[in-house]
Amino acid sequence: MSTLLEVEHLKVRFRSMGALRALMRRVKDPYIDAVCDVSFRIGRGETLGLVGESGSGKSTIARALMGLIPSHGGSMRFDGTELRGLSQRAYKPVRRDMAMMFQDPVGSLSPRLTVRSLITEPFRIHGVRDRDMDAETRRLLEMVGLPAGFAQRFPHQLSGGQARRVGVARALALDPRLVIADEPTAGLDVSIQGEVMNLLAELQDRLGIGMVVITHNLNVVRHISDQMAVMYLGRFVEQGPTEEVFHRPRHPYTEVLLSANPEPDPDAKLHRVEARGDIPSLAHRPTGCEFHTRCPRARDYCREVAPALSSAAPDHTYTCHFPLEADAKERRLEA
Amino acid sequence: MTHPAAAPTRPEAPRDAAAPLLDVRHLSLDFTSPRGRIHALRDISMTVPRGRIVGVVGESGSGKSTLAYAVIRLLAENARVVGGEIVMDGRDLLTLSPREMRGIRGRRMSMIFQDPMTSLNRVMSIGQQMIDIQYRDPISKAEKRKRAVEALRRVGIPDPEDRVNGYPHQFSGGMRQRICIAMAMMVEPALLLADEPTTALDATTEVQIIGLLERLQAEIGCSILFVSHHLGTVAELCHDVVVLYAGEVVEQGSVRDIFHNPGHPYTQALLDCDPGRIKEKTRRLPTIPGVVPSLVGDQVPTGCIFKTRCPHAFDRCDHEVPPSYAVVSGEVAPDAPHTARCHLRDAAEERRP
Ligand SMILES: Nc1ncnc2c1ncn2[C@@H]1O[C@H](COP(=O)(O)OP(=O)(O)O)[C@@H](O)[C@H]1O
Ligand code: SF4
Ligand SMILES: [Mg+2]
Numbered sequence: 001m002s003t004l005l006e007v008e009h010l011k012v013r014f015r016s017m018g019a020l021r022a023l024m025r026r027v028k029d030p031y032i033d034a035v036c037d038v039s040f041r042i043g044r045g046e047t048l049g050l051v052g053e054s055g056s057g058k059s060t061i062a063r064a065l066m067g068l069i070p071s072h073g074g075s076m077r078f079d080g081t082e083l084r085g086l087s088q089r090a091y092k093p094v095r096r097d098m099a100m101m102f103q104d105p106v107g108s109l110s111p112r113l114t115v116r117s118l119i120t121e122p123f124r125i126h127g128v129r130d131r132d133m134d135a136e137t138r139r140l141l142e143m144v145g146l147p148a149g150f151a152q153r154f155p156h157q158l159s160g161g162q163a164r165r166v167g168v169a170r171a172l173a174l175d176p177r178l179v180i181a182d183e184p185t186a187g188l189d190v191s192i193q194g195e196v197m198n199l200l201a202e203l204q205d206r207l208g209i210g211m212v213v214i215t216h217n218l219n220v221v222r223h224i225s226d227q228m229a230v231m232y233l234g235r236f237v238e239q240g241p242t243e244e245v246f247h248r249p250r251h252p253y254t255e256v257l258l259s260a261n262p263e264p265d266p267d268a269k270l271h272r273v274e275a276r277g278d279i280p281s282l283a284h285r286p287t288g289c290e291f292h293t294r295c296p297r298a299r300d301y302c303r304e305v306a307p308a309l310s311s312a313a314p315d316h317t318y319t320c321h322f323p324l325e326a327d328a329k330e331r332r333l334e335a
Numbered sequence: 336m337t338h339p340a341a342a343p344t345r346p347e348a349p350r351d352a353a354a355p356l357l358d359v360r361h362l363s364l365d366f367t368s369p370r371g372r373i374h375a376l377r378d379i380s381m382t383v384p385r386g387r388i389v390g391v392v393g394e395s396g397s398g399k400s401t402l403a404y405a406v407i408r409l410l411a412e413n414a415r416v417v418g419g420e421i422v423m424d425g426r427d428l429l430t431l432s433p434r435e436m437r438g439i440r441g442r443r444m445s446m447i448f449q450d451p452m453t454s455l456n457r458v459m460s461i462g463q464q465m466i467d468i469q470y471r472d473p474i475s476k477a478e479k480r481k482r483a484v485e486a487l488r489r490v491g492i493p494d495p496e497d498r499v500n501g502y503p504h505q506f507s508g509g510m511r512q513r514i515c516i517a518m519a520m521m522v523e524p525a526l527l528l529a530d531e532p533t534t535a536l537d538a539t540t541e542v543q544i545i546g547l548l549e550r551l552q553a554e555i556g557c558s559i560l561f562v563s564h565h566l567g568t569v570a571e572l573c574h575d576v577v578v579l580y581a582g583e584v585v586e587q588g589s590v591r592d593i594f595h596n597p598g599h600p601y602t603q604a605l606l607d608c609d610p611g612r613i614k615e616k617t618r619r620l621p622t623i624p625g626v627v628p629s630l631v632g633d634q635v636p637t638g639c640i641f642k643t644r645c646p647h648a649f650d651r652c653d654h655e656v657p658p659s660y661a662v663v664s665g666e667v668a669p670d671a672p673h674t675a676r677c678h679l680r681d682a683a684e685e686r687r688p
Contacts, residue, residue, distance in 0.1 A: 053537040159626065160395070189394040189564055190608040194620035197610075201618040216537055219610035223617055243616060260538040262545070262567030264609045266590045274546075275539055277493070278507050 004079060004178055004210040005065075005098075006041040011073035012057075012064050012234075016283055032282040034060045036234045037074070040227070042178070045204060047211040049225030049242060051218060051257065053279055057234040058214040062180045065212075066100050067091040079177070096126050099176035101167050103183040115141075115158075115166055116151040122173040140169040144199060161192035168199060178210045185220055193217075197224055218261045222246060227315075230254045233282060233290050240316030250312050250323035252297045289321065297322050354425075355382035356525055356558045357406065362419035364405055371632035375401050379419070379584055380659075381577045383526065384671075388552055388559040390573030390590070392566060392605070396627060397579040399562040403528045406560065407446050408436050423526070441468065445519035446528040449535055451511035454518070455503045461487075461514055462499040468518055486517040490547060509540035513547065520551050527552075527559045533568060545572050566609050570594055575671045578602050581627050583640050588662065588673030598662030598675030601641045639677065651678050 012035035022030035035057045042048050050058045064071045067083065076083040078098060086094070099122075113121075116137045123131060137151050144165040150158075158166065164184065171179055184200065185193040201224060204211060213224055221228050222242060229239040230253060238251040249255045256275045262268075275294040280286055286293050292302040299322065307319045364376040376398050383389045391399045404410050406421055408428060420427040424443065428436065448454060456464055465483035466476060480499070487495035490513040503511055512532060519527055529548070533541040549572060552559055563569050569576060569590070576593040578586040578601065586599040597603045606612060607621045625644035628636050636643060639652040660680035662673040678684055 053539060190566070190605065190610070191394060191623040194608050194610065194622040198619055198622070205618070218538070223610055223613070223620060256539060260542045261611065262542065262565070262571040264566035264570050264594065264606065264611050266570045266594050268570070272542060272546075274543065278509065278540075 002044055003041050004044050006077045007074070008039045009074035010035055010038040010061070010064065010071055010076060012060050012069065013072045034234050034282060035064065038236055040229060040236070040239065042210045042212065044177070044210055045208040046227065047204065047213055047225040049221035049228040050212060050214045050231060051216060051221055051228060052231030053216065055279060056231040058231055059182055062100065062182055062212065062214060065180060066095060066098065092126070096174045097176050098178045098180065099171040099174070101171040101179060101181040101184060103186055111155050114151065115153050118166055119169045119173055122170060126174060128174070136173070140173060143172065143203070144169045160188050161195050164188065164196045165199065168203070172203065175207075176209065178212070180212045180214070182214045183216070184213065185215065185217060193220070200224065218257060230257065233280070233285060235290070235319070237291065237320070238318040240313070244313070244316050248312065250316070250318040251320045252295050252324065253291050255324055256296070289319070355384045356423065357383035357560070358422040359406070360420050360422065362405065362421060363417045364401060365415045365417050366411065367413045367415065368631070374630045374635055375582050376405070377582050377635070381584055381587055383558045383560055384575070385558055386556050387574040388561055388572055390569035390576045391560065391562045391579060392564060392569055392576060393579035394627065395564060398582045399564070399579055400530050402579070403446070403530050403560060403562050407440060407444055407528055409446070442522055443524055444526045444528065445522060445524045446530070447512070447515045447519050447532045449531040451508070451515045452503065454515050455511065457503050460500055460502055465499070465518055465521065468521065482521065486521045487514065489551070490514070490517040492517070509536055509543065512536065512544055516544070516547060516551070520555060523555050524557055527557055529559060530562045531564070534563070534565065541568065548572060566606065567611050578605070581640050582630055583676070585641065585677070586675040589671040592662070592671070592673040596662070598673065598680050599677045600645045600647050600679070602675070647679060649678070
């Protein structure tokens with residue numbers, strides 16, 4: 001499958017304090033690394049699921065890809081074009097081909113705009129004037145399964161599921177080749193969650209778009225993504241084909257996340273692997289393996305030496321000194 | 336539909352044959368609005384037995400929060416109770432004066448919320464807030480402070496002697512929820528009301544909080560009314576389950592009966608939709624077609640409330656409100672009565688799907 005997006009060793013830093021304060025406190029490096037050494041590739045029609053606790057850097061990757069914040073290292077090639085270092089002006093056409101779908105796509109926009117203005121706004125932003133907006137509105141509403149009459153509705157007249165559909169229509173207005181969906185189902189009831197996921201899957205099959213789906217809901221990732229990456233403190237700690245990562249996780253953090261997904265079955269065999277405490281602050285990264293402060297498998301060695309990238313299979317990688325064995329999950333289920 | 340009788344996954348709380356701690360009987364509640372009356376709760380009957388955790392599930396807007404707020408009497412200005420009673424300790428809470436109710440709140444009953452900041456004061460230290468809620472106790476301030484520290488330790492706040500001096504913003508979301516739980520549990524209430532207390536948290540934090548509630552409930556022996564739209568959490572934590580749909584209780588029973596042997600098509604549909612139950616990877620997830628009916632004025636459907644979306648609806652459903660039918664249990668010895676409001680559960684009805 002031809003590569004649509006290829007990201008290598010991406011790094012995003014944020015200033016942690018002002019220049020003056022840093023000078024006064026003699027802080028040489030007043031930055032925190034929100035995204036560190038992240039690499040992945042997405043082919044046409046493929047989906048990458050990004051999972052991790054809040055604050056792990058998922059949305060920061062999305063914003064860097066969209067050129068909404070600067071990046072500080074590595075490369076991001078979209079359809080062969082290097083995005084790093086592009087001016088805002090040069091970025092504009094990229095944002096036609098790469099669309100972002102925000103968590104609450106309608107709630108975050110003006111309550112005074114009609115659905116029609118909301119879904120045709122991308123045309124205005126990108127100066128596309130040669131199209132019939134009524135026809136486009138009808139086309140987009142039909143594509144996301146909303147009646148044509150919805151064009152005149154206001155955001156408050158939409159249910160949660162309908163609002164997400166409007167968000168999908170808006171993201172797809174200019175026929176992008178890649179869609180980045182940030183928590184597309186967060187806050188929705190399970191019945192509506194399915195609706196939104198089915199819509200995304202169907203449109204992807206039909207249009208062959210690539211997708212990055214950011215979510216903390218592992219059940220969403222499981223069904224929608226081909227590849228997944230698990231983030232912790234701005235790094236990918238495990239990455240591979242979704243089914244493979246679900247069935248044979250290697251990184252203890254992945255196992256923690258998988259087992260923190262209560263099953264809707266009161267008799268499910270509970271074997272919970274818990275991570276201790278809270279996520280450390282990015283300003284005080286732990287030494288050695290950065291997961292050691294919470295890791296159920298940590299030994300002294302982990303506190304001192306950072307693990308290198310290892311491969312379980314050519315496309316399944318992780319960073320851990322003491323990974324779970326290939327059959328750990330099966331054993332766990334039988335135990 | 337049977338399932339293998341499995342070993343209990345959690346210590347079973349003793350079921351008192353005597354009266355339940357909380358008994359909600361035929362509760363109906365409206366909200367006034369410019370569009371007319373919203374019949375948010377209609378003829379709700381449910382109980383919370385002593386020492387049990389009862390989960391209230393349903394989609395958003397089904398009335399879960401309204402039910403919890405009605406019990407603790409913290410309803411919005413425009414809420415009107417139009418019928419029924421809420422009995423606790425032999426008294427109908429709806430008849431109590433605001434003063435009597437204040438005496439029950441924070442003593443017999445306390446509440447935690449989705450957003451911990453609902454109950455925390457951002458400009459006051461945690462310690463001060465925890466001392467303040469003990470205003471009724473005739474003990475010294477130093478002793479109250481010591482109690483606060485102990486309560487924080489009990490819910491797993493590290494270095495409580497030190498952290499007790501902290502302010503809410505200095506804690507993570509999960510830690511703030513722990514603090515709220517510490518405050519709610521400090522009075523050793525008979526009933527804890529929890530409105531989606533883990534919904535806004537990360538999964539790893541969520542399971543920690545669930546584990547904490549489970550442990551505290553066992554230690555204190557209180558009852559918990561746990562409101563959630565997350566079926567996995569309810570399956571893990573709760574002993575009994577009440578399913579709400581559009582302001583009505585459609586089914587209730589023990590957690591195993593509800594999850595393994597649902598008696599109402601809505602419960603079945605809700606379970607079918609949960610992607611956590613679908614073991615095979617799929618690109619097409621089940622959904623519940625249609626929308627929740629309007630609850631405004633006379634728009635509430637006649638007959639069964641679920642009929643507009645029910646795949647099994649038949650003529651009777653259109654005009655006859657289904658009563659609570661007993662569901663033939665999948666459990667060998669069910670430890671809570673299992674009832675569903677669906678005509679298919681009428682023994683006289685031959686056309687089971
Ligand atoms: N203060 C209020 N005024 C008007 N309607 C309300 C108010 N609070 C809740 N409702 C309505 O009551 C119904 C039940 O809401 P709620 O109890 O919040 O449901 P849930 O907690 O299950 O999501 C909904 O239709 C909701 O819109
Ligand atoms: S009473 Fe009828 S409409 Fe209602 S849930 Fe049962 S079969 Fe469906
Ligand atoms: Mg609610």
